Amino acid sequence: MINRRRLRRWHIWLGWLVAIPMLFWTVSGVVMVLKPIEEVRGEALIRPQAPIRLAAPPVPPALEGIPFKSLSLQQRVGGPIWVVTLADGSTRLANPATGAFYSDVSGPLALLEFMKRYTGKAHALSVARVDPDRPPLELRKPVKAWLITMSDGAHFYVDASGEIIAKRTRWWRFYDFMWGLHIMDPAGREDTHNPWIITFALISVTTVILALILLPMTIRRRKAEQ
Amino acid sequence: MEPALAIFATLLGHCWQTQLAPQDVDTHCFTDMWKGAHVRDVHVVTHDGKSVYEGETIYSFDGKSIVFTYVNSLGGVGGGSATVADKVISFTGSMRAGPGSPPQPIDTKWRMLGDGYEVTTPAEKAVRRFTLAR
Numbered sequence: 323m324i325n326r327r328r329l330r331r332w333h334i335w336l337g338w339l340v341a342i343p344m345l346f347w348t349v350s351g352v353v354m355v356l357k358p359i360e361e362v363r364g365e366a367l368i369r370p371q372a373p374i375r376l377a378a379p380p381v382p383p384a385l386e387g388i389p390f391k392s393l394s395l396q397q398r399v400g401g402p403i404w405v406v407t408l409a410d411g412s413t414r415l416a417n418p419a420t421g422a423f424y425s426d427v428s429g430p431l432a433l434l435e436f437m438k439r440y441t442g443k444a445h446a447l448s449v450a451r452v453d454p455d456r457p458p459l460e461l462r463k464p465v466k467a468w469l470i471t472m473s474d475g476a477h478f479y480v481d482a483s484g485e486i487i488a489k490r491t492r493w494w495r496f497y498d499f500m501w502g503l504h505i506m507d508p509a510g511r512e513d514t515h516n517p518w519i520i521t522f523a524l525i526s527v528t529t530v531i532l533a534l535i536l537l538p539m540t541i542r543r544r545k546a547e548q
Numbered sequence: 549m550e551p552a553l554a555i556f557a558t559l560l561g562h563c564w565q566t567q568l569a570p571q572d573v574d575t576h577c578f579t580d581m582w583k584g585a586h587v588r589d590v591h592v593v594t595h596d597g598k599s600v601y602e603g604e605t606i607y608s609f610d611g612k613s614i615v616f617t618y619v620n621s622l623g624g625v626g627g628g629s630a631t632v633a634d635k636v637i638s639f640t641g642s643m644r645a646g647p648g649s650p651p652q653p654i655d656t657k658w659r660m661l662g663d664g665y666e667v668t669t670p671a672e673k674a675v676r677r678f679t680l681a682r
Contacts, residue, residue: 403582447625
């Protein structure tokens with residue numbers, strides 16, 4: 323026979339243990355649903371690239387013997403350009419008219435590529451190179467990139483090919499912090515399978531199951547007392 | 549080369565410098581970028597031969613007009629557009645000297661000469677002449 327008093331004691335003690343995580347989960351959950359995800363991601367801040375118009379059939383770059391993942395023709399401020407993604411994830415650029423390789427985009431060119439597509443009202447405060455060996459947490463990718471800091475606090479990342487690879491508004495950063503709390507990985511904000519969240523999730527489930535067992539027992543007891 | 553950027557042709561492949569003050573020199577080196585899709589202007593300001601700051605401007609044709617974007621090592625950012633008429637390039641836009649600085653309007657004219665170019669800015673009384681760097 324299940325001892326109601328013992329179950330109740332377990333439920334209370336487990337409840338104390340998961341009170342703070344549950345508070346984090348609910349508060350972060352509320353924050354994450356407050357705004358549409360498109361607004362959080364700043365999707366409206368960047369307009370899509372213009373369609374490509376070629377003057378002549380494109381000449382592919384010489385890639386014989388070079389391991390690469392993809393070759394795509396992309397639009398940039400100066401016109402279409404080949405973007406070769408190599409096996410290690412880095413990119414090389416090439417001229418579609420001749421197939422000749424280009425240099426990576428520089429800071430001002432990254433800013434130009436960004437400003438041509440930016441639809442917001444803020445202005446650029448600075449342009450800084452990102453160290454691919456120590457990328458900012460908000461970028462998440464170890465790639466060569468330029469960080470453009472805007473006057474409204476938004477950060478935009480433009481990679482070495484001139485593509486805008488990350489849009490980080492202030493709200494996105496707050497959302498991301500809350501996501502880190504939600505999955506109990508505030509440092510990396512990627513690992514949804516860490517021991518902390520698994521442990522506390524199991525304790526929480528146990529606490530709720532105990533509550534569901536206790537509820538009818540308590541109702542029956544109260545009725546019996548009446 | 550992009551026809552709209554042909555005005556820069558005589559500057560490409562060379563460095564041009566001007567004396568800002570007795571010990572201060574501004575040197576601009578122009579190169580063709582991406583087979584003429586852009587013109588790259590990398591400059592360095594030196595004091596007594598030591599670099600004070602460096603910057604880079606990219607001139608491009610966006611399909612309608614010449615546009616330029618500038619970034620320097622002090623955190624300065626600027627940009628705008630340019631029009632060409634009779635060997636004179638007129639630049640308009642705005643520039644921030646640093647991340648916290650207010651925007652300053654850009655209103656500059658470059659007159660292309662056979663052996664360099666002259667820069668006129670209303671705020672400065674003197675005309676700066678850039679000559680081939682030695």
